[in-house]
Amino acid sequence: MWHRGRPEGRARSWRTLLPAPSSRAESVGAARRAVRVTVAAVAGFYPAVDLLDRPVFALYALFIPVAFGVMSPLPGSGRRRSGTVLRAVPAAAALITLGTYLAAATWSATLGMLVVGFTLVLAASIGPRVTGVVPALQLCYILACFPPYAPGTLPDRLAGLAVGATLTILCEWLLLPEPEQPSYRGRVADALECAAHAAHGLLQGGADGRETAERLRAAGRELRFSRTASGVRPTGAGARERALAQAGYATRRFLDLLAALAPLLRAPADLPSAMLLSGLAAACADEAAALRGTRPAPGPERVEEMITQYAAVRGVPPDLREDPHPLLRRQSTLLAAAVSAVTVSAAVSLATGRRRSMPGLPLEQFWYAGASTPRLWWVRIAGHLTPRSVVFQNAVRTATGLALARLVAGSLDLSHGFWVLLGMLTLGRTTAGATWSAVRSATAGTLVGSLAAGALLVSAGDMTEVYAALLVPTMLVAFWVGPVGGPAWGQGLFTLVVSTAFAQIAPVTWQLAEARIVDVLTGSVIGLVCGVLAWPAGARGEMRRSAAALFHATAPLIRVTVDRAATGHSAPTTRADAAAALRRTRRYWRIAHASYAQLRTEPPPRHAPEGGPDWLAALNFSSRVLVGAYWLPWSQGTAWPSDAASWAWEATDEVVASTLRAAQFPADGVTVRLAPLPPGVLTRIPAPSVSHLVDVEVWLHALASDLTTAVGAGSRVEGGFW
Structure with missing residues (x-):
């Protein structure tokens, strides 16, 4: 787009009419596209004008390649783009027919334009393929709904559509086709292989923890959609695309937790942690192979079994004479990474089509498993039927x-x-x-x-x-x-x-x-x-409102999760006391994610202040709350002593209150003050509740860190160790 990020002064010179600087790849891609569109357009236009003398036929044969080739940002390789055009032809024919008959009167054509425009833009939320063809479909109705009212020309219009679409398909497929782009599945596989290699290095004790951490974080950053070509992002509403996107999110979280763990494992790990880390390395390698299609997906059962065994045997060794807190924190961080690995394994199984359900795992995490594609489409569209959605606004x-x-x-x-x-x-x-x-x-x-x-x-x-x-x-x-x-x-x-x-x-x-x-x-x-x-204001105002709503929705989940851990209740797969909050959080997370996706496409304000909210951190905060609500505590324990429970509730009150303050986005940020654990409490709580207590401590500190980063300037955590 034209000079979107360029400051605008009062005086404007002739230089503003010059083409904006573009990369060589962008220029070459535009040249290839220009050749394909031109060949497809004139191959149908010239015969229709010079040989057949059918002007209506010629007009549609000319504009259909322009609509699909220039106006519509079709994603993917040449073969994929050809398939997208082919699937769009029936809808284009229906819109041309509708526009032809509604052109009888201005009011009918206008009403049709209102309905067609709203429906197409809302349907674009289904996925990138639909998004790509929406401008072309809109142009099909626009061409047909204008005078003269001539239903007798409908055969010529549809013939022009057929010829123009056919030529477009052939040119996209055969003439300077777009090259294949690295798939998102391949990116996730690369990241999992990096995790497996890093885990083996940490076990052998020869790896530098800080270098390993940076390598893991860099691999995680490559999974961000902003670093992925739009044509290969798994943003569709289908089960496999949802699963692949969830695999990407969980893999990033897994890599970040391994990165946090790497500097802490410079000393030899305790035996249970070493066994779990070795199992996670093997699981990552198997899942990477499944994504590359060289072996079946292993499924999450093996990692779940490792987690169960680890939760039963971890804790403070009897001969440990030093402070047990660092060891328990390492174990808690490793267990959180293992839980993310369960999500990765389950999502990979769904993404590769090996399963249609995930029994035993939280229903809320994989609610889409086994659902029909039309139902998933409707869920995606219905989620945006609110004035607070930027999709609805668009x-x-x-x-x-x-x-x-x-x-x-x-x-x-x-x-x-x-x-x-x-x-x-x-x-x-x-x-x-x-x-x-x-x-x-x-x-x-x-x-x-x-x-x-x-x-x-x-x-x-x-x-x-x-x-x-x-x-x-x-x-x-x-x-x-x-x-x-x-x-x-x-x-x-x-x-x-x-x-x-x-x-x-x-x-x-x-x-x-x-x-x-x-x-x-x-x-x-x-x-x-x-x-x-x-x-x-575009998505900027909605991003703020949806993030505030997300903070309000997650606050009750934090309290419920800690209450269950402190009273010794394991987290079941369904929770009546948290079901409503879970639904609200997931709904507002989808709306906030759509706002964030649009916000990245908009130019920043000319006088944007330094700092300000970090919207991606706000989304990460809510994801961490959801993960904790699904998995904390890890297994059945006993009720904590009164001083430990009092600390947990006070710390929870502080995080919840900070979350609600953060929803107001104060200019000076928020300060989260978390008190340290009561002295000697770790030696007075029996296993496994002592580990559960540290799990909650680590989780609350991580939430505080995400929260303060999300709000912006002046934010800090007091009393934390991260």
């Missing part, structure tokens, strides 16, 4: 803008009125500032392009052979420079493309360029109005 903003543009174009009887909707569709952004920036540059580009097109139309007149000769090079330049140059170049060059194309379909004059200016300006104004009136 659907309302886009649908309202397109419907208003259709109403204005139809009521004013604008020539080539579909350009009004096309301008609104391509220039609309999720923030008012970004929309204004795009509109401002697009207006300048359209003006320059229209002047050039007007001069061409006046000088060439009705010599169609001139336009036929110019169409191919114009399309190549427009579809190469436009996407990397920004709205100014895109709109200006596209004006030349449509002028040379329409001049071959029907006689035109320089007034075509004038109509282009009027239509794009009209669409730009409508998009700007919608951007100002409908959630102008």
Whole structure:
């Protein structure tokens, strides 16, 4: 997009119309895409115009490759993109048919645009493939819903769709296809192999703990979606994609816990810890092999059994003469890593299709196992049917803008009125500032392009052979420079493309360029109005609200989890006392995650303050709360002595109160003051409750660290050891 992160001064020079700097890979990719789209478009357009003399057929054969090849960010390799277009053809045919018949009246076409726009944007939350084709599907309805009302041309329209889509599929597959990208499964497998190698090194005692920790953290960072190509991110609503995403989250948590453990294992580990670490290394290697397809997924039972055995034998050795606290902290951290390994193993089994259910594991963690794909789609869509979801806001903003543009174009009887909707569709952004920036540059580009097109139309007149000769090079330049140059170049060059194309379909004059200016300006104004009136702050405000709601939802879970541990109750797979809080936390986590995903695509404010909330840390905080609610305590214990229970409840009150304060995002941050354990308490509690107490201590300190990082400036933990 055009200069999204660039500071804007009062004076603007001609340099702002130059293409934004782009990487060589981006430029090469745009050039390859330009060749594919141009070949697909002209291969159907020229025969339809010159041999068949069917202008409607020609128009659709030209615009369908442009819609799927330029306007729609199709993910993945050439083969995957071809499959995406093929699956979208039935929906495109239905929308063209619907638009053709609703064009009978302005009000019906406008109402149809409202419904179609809202439905398509909301359905885009299903996954990246649907997201990629939504702009193309919107264009299919836009083309068909404009006058003249001509149901008799529907066969030509559908024929143009069939030819254009077929040529697009062939070109995406065979002509300079996009290369295969490293899969997310491969990234997770690489990370698990790194974990297995690090665990073996720690067991042998020759590895440097700090270097190992940094290597593990670096491997975990590679699993972030921001470092993964959009086409291979497992963001779909299907069970396998959900499982792969969960495997990625759990693997990152596992690596981070191993990294925290690595500097603490410079001394020889106790025998139970060494055995568990060895088993985890073997499990990681097996799961990596399963993701690469070289062996079946082992399933989580083996790691669960290791955890059960470890929880039964860990503790303070009778001959230990030093302070047992460091040993118990190491054991607790290792056990937390093992619990993350259980999640990894279960998620890998689901992601590789080996299972359809996960009996024995918390139902809330793998609720999607065994569910049908349509149900999972509906769950994803229904989760965004709230004004607090940025997906819902985008659907309302886009649908309202397109419907208003259709109403204005139809009521004013604008020539080539579909350009009004096309301008609104391509220039609309999720923030008012970004929309204004795009509109401002697009207006300048359209003006320059229209002047050039007007001069061409006046000088060439009705010599169609001139336009036929110019169409191919114009399309190549427009579809190469436009996407990397920004709205100014895109709109200006596209004006030349449509002028040379329409001049071959029907006689035109320089007034075509004038109509282009009027239509794009009209669409730009409508998009700007919608951007100002409908959630102008984009995801930034919603990120703050959803993070605050997430903090409020997690607070009760913290208290319930510690209460169960202090009273000696194991954590069952279903908990009536926490079910409502679990549901609320999961729901707000999904909404906050969607807000965070959109926030990463928006330009930062021009005067953004230093520091501020760390939204990713807020998401990590809630994930850690959920993991603790599922797994703490690890097994049945006994009730703690009164001084230990009092400490746990006081520490919990402090974390819960800090969580609720953090929901207000105070400018000076929050301070979490956790008192140390009562003196001598670790020697007075029998096993396994002494280990449970330290488990809770480590968990609460980790929550405090995440919480203070999430809130921003001035935050700190007092009394912690991390």
